[in-house]
Amino acid sequence: MARSIDEHIRKLEELGPVLVKGMQLVGSAGPFGAELSFSQFLILQTLLSKDAMRMNELALTLGLSKANVTGLVDRMVRSRLLERMRSDEDRRVVYVTLSVRGRRIAQRLINAQRREFRRIMEEIPPRNLDIFIDSLEQLAKALMERRSQTTPIEED
Numbered sequence: 001m002a003r004s005i006d007e008h009i010r011k012l013e014e015l016g017p018v019l020v021k022g023m024q025l026v027g028s029a030g031p032f033g034a035e036l037s038f039s040q041f042l043i044l045q046t047l048l049s050k051d052a053m054r055m056n057e058l059a060l061t062l063g064l065s066k067a068n069v070t071g072l073v074d075r076m077v078r079s080r081l082l083e084r085m086r087s088d089e090d091r092r093v094v095y096v097t098l099s100v101r102g103r104r105i106a107q108r109l110i111n112a113q114r115r116e117f118r119r120i121m122e123e124i125p126p127r128n129l130d131i132f133i134d135s136l137e138q139l140a141k142a143l144m145e146r147r148s149q150t151t152p153i154e155e156d
Contacts, residue, residue: 035079036109039064039072044081044098044106052085052095063147081105 003011023038036044042062047053053061059069073096076082081102087093098106121129 037072039068040076040081041109043069043072043076043096044102045110047082047096047098048103048106048110052097055094055096058096076102 039062043058046058046061055069055073056066058073059066062069064072073082073084077084080099083097083099085095085097087095124132
């Protein structure tokens with residue numbers, strides 16, 4: 001018998017923190033993991049696929065406030081993981097990019113994360129894994145659409 005939507009919500013509420021904590025543990029694995037917060041790891045991961053990003057674009061991508069991202073980036077610049085660059089067209093615009101050291105560390109962490117995910121996913125039957133990933137994609141799409149609508153939290 002299929003679960004009701006309310007049962008699915010309760011299960012999601014129960015599993016959500018476990019999954020987030022698990023992602024943090026897998027994401028911060030590796031030789032430099034102890035030095036980085038999960039948010040810093042996400043910044044490295046995001047910038048690894050981009051040449052440079054504006055601070056506000058990085059904050060929006062990560063779903064963090066610009067002030068929070070600024071503090072994280074400040075620490076990462078001091079640790080020589082990131083570099084800031086001013087735009088040639090508009091000096092008010094600041095771009096963030098990985099330093100050579102940051103790129104090397106990000107790649108090591110991503111490789112460690114992929115190895116750990118592989119070990120975990122090899123324990124899940126392929127059909128279940130396909131359904132799981134498809135469901136995550138649908139959930140992520142719905143969450144992104146909901147986020148773009150920026151509706152305030154409704155009260156009961």
